[in-house]
Amino acid sequence: MMKYFILSVALSLAAAVSDECKQSIFDQCHYGTPFTSIHADTFEICEETCNVYAGIDSCDYFTYTIEGAIDENCDIYTSSQTQSEFQAGCNIIGAQVNDADRCIVYEDSCTAVPPCTECIACGSGSCAGYMESKCSFIGEVLESLEADLNRCQKLCQLQPKGAFVVMNIEENTCECYSDTAVKDCKMAIVQQGTVVDDCRVTP
Numbered sequence: 001m002m003k004y005f006i007l008s009v010a011l012s013l014a015a016a017v018s019d020e021c022k023q024s025i026f027d028q029c030h031y032g033t034p035f036t037s038i039h040a041d042t043f044e045i046c047e048e049t050c051n052v053y054a055g056i057d058s059c060d061y062f063t064y065t066i067e068g069a070i071d072e073n074c075d076i077y078t079s080s081q082t083q084s085e086f087q088a089g090c091n092i093i094g095a096q097v098n099d100a101d102r103c104i105v106y107e108d109s110c111t112a113v114p115p116c117t118e119c120i121a122c123g124s125g126s127c128a129g130y131m132e133s134k135c136s137f138i139g140e141v142l143e144s145l146e147a148d149l150n151r152c153q154k155l156c157q158l159q160p161k162g163a164f165v166v167m168n169i170e171e172n173t174c175e176c177y178s179d180t181a182v183k184d185c186k187m188a189i190v191q192q193g194t195v196v197d198d199c200r201v202t203p
Contacts, residue, residue, distance in 0.1 A: 139181025
């Protein structure tokens with residue numbers, strides 16, 4: 001069957017750091033109240049606006065939306081949250097299905113715990129400050145079940161076409177998607193100072 005998700009916030013690490021992190025999705029997060037909002041014709045204009053406000057300590061991160069119905073599509077935020085703290089406040093996490101011996105965590109560092117022999121920390125890295133948002137996620141749902149993220153990963157690995165999992169933290173439920181799943185993201189959330197050239201996966 002086909003199912004649509006509006007997913008808010010995708011964390012993205014550069015491919016050189018980890019492709020698994022680059023494909024991650026975050027939704028239902030806490031953004032706070034914008035310091036100011038403007039209209040920006042391009043991502044670069046919004047980014048430069050944040051850099052200007054950062055000079056007076058008034059931009060820690062910004063959001064840029066390409067949805068045509070939104071006039072003030074560039075929001076400037078101040079925040080004391082770290083990247084990991086921001087992610088911890090999100091209710092929905094989406095992640096690429098990884099190899100059986102690799103585990104993914106959304107923290108600054110991690111230690112591999114059996115049965116995993118490798119641990120990937122997606123809360124830090126060259127692109128940890130870049131996240132995608134408002135993604136329409138379309139794909140075949142292979143399985144829906146109650147499980148935490150790591151168990152969801154393991155069960156989706158057993159599916160021949162399992163490629164992506166979406167986890168609802170509050171409900172402790174997850175869905176396993178096939179390799180046909182695609183996403184069309186309409187917004188980016190960026191920590192001020194992040195070099196996004198290798199991070200952006202939305203045109």
